[in-house]
Amino acid sequence: MLADGGVLECSPAQNPEVFRAAGVSLGALGVISWVTLQNVPSYRLEERVRVVGLGTLLPELPSLARENRHLDCHVFPFSGQTIVKTLNPAQEPAGKTGVNSFVENTVLRWACELSRALPVLNAPLQRLVGVLVGSSRRVGESYRIFATPREVRFNEMEYHVPAERGPECLEEVCAAIRKSGVQVFIPVEYRYVAGDGFWLSPFGGGARASIAVHQYHKQDPWPLFRVVEPILRRHGGRPHWGKMHSLKAGELRELYPHFDDFRRVRLELDPRGKFLNAHLREALGA
Structure with missing residues (x-):
């Protein structure tokens, strides 16, 4: 219209x-x-979750992207612990697909509050991720597996860089956050999106790696964003149109x-x- x-x-x-x-x-x-x-007709997905160190993950990223339909990584910069989630179509019947979102969101909220009040606890809290999150596998209808309840509010900046530059950019972003001293508990998210042909699509012209940083809503996000945005831009990143950025x-x-x-x-x-x-x-x- x-x-x-x-x-x-x-x-x-x-x-x-x-x-x-x-x-x-x-x-x-x-x-x-x-x-x-x-x-497409409704289908089921198999989700696999594991925790690895960032140093182990970085060289694996290109092969993980090729071998899996969906890849979603959550990196805790101060510990290097990374939650790696892969999703692939499955033929077997659906099993128990629920997750305890109340516990997840409660833990995340309290970790954000504690690290905000006592920054010295940020790194130790991030190191606990490897203890609290274990390997898991579940199969279910795609709409149940895709959905992840998020009840902890945050501000977000996400850029999409050429896929081949993704691992290098992710490593640089995490190193810059550690060096900056900006306190942030919510992990850096890393994923891949296929290319398309729309003029203002961040994915126009080819596949890209999406890198997102998040700051708890009670903290000013711009000290964090000012650290990472120049890196994302230097790697040819395009900002997510619906999230925070500074470009004109x-x-x-x-x-x-x-x-x-x-x-x-x-x-x-x-x-x-x-x-x-x-x-x-x-x-x-x-």
Whole structure:
């Protein structure tokens, strides 16, 4: 639904430029009122969890990405302990899929509070992860295995770097956090996402490694973010559009080859800027 009230349909074959812009539109083109999705039949996933040291994990990351449908790693920078989760399609019947989210979230909340009040406890608390989290395996319906309740509030910065630079960037981010002295308990998250063809997609042009840092909501996130953002940018990272970053239009243009194509299509569809707000004017230079 366009700014003038008209309706425009787009697909890879119909209005293809609008389609490539609308895949990640930031709400700046119009109101998406109808979407056709290509789904797959329901399926089960096998989840495997283990804890390893960061030094052991880094050289394994490329092969783990190739050999598993999904890979999700949570790195505790002050201890090097890393929770590694892999997810793959499974044929066997579903078993017990529940997790004790109350205990998980309660432990995380108290660890954040303790490390905030007594920073000297941060590293020892992170070293306990290897004791509290053991190896596990479960099989269940995909929607149950994917979902992880998160009840502890935090602020987050996430960048997506070229996949081949992911391990090096992750190592540098963790080393910088340790050196900075910024106290943060919530781990750094690392995962891979496949590439696509949308103009403003962080994954446009090829697969990327996503690296996210989180700060407990009672702490100012920017001391942490200012430490890691230059590293993520130096490795060619693109910021997650829905999370915190400091980039403006000029810097974003350098990251997206079709940035000006998006601006052109946006201007054609909404010449008076009805769908812009202050943030979008700054991000798009509109």
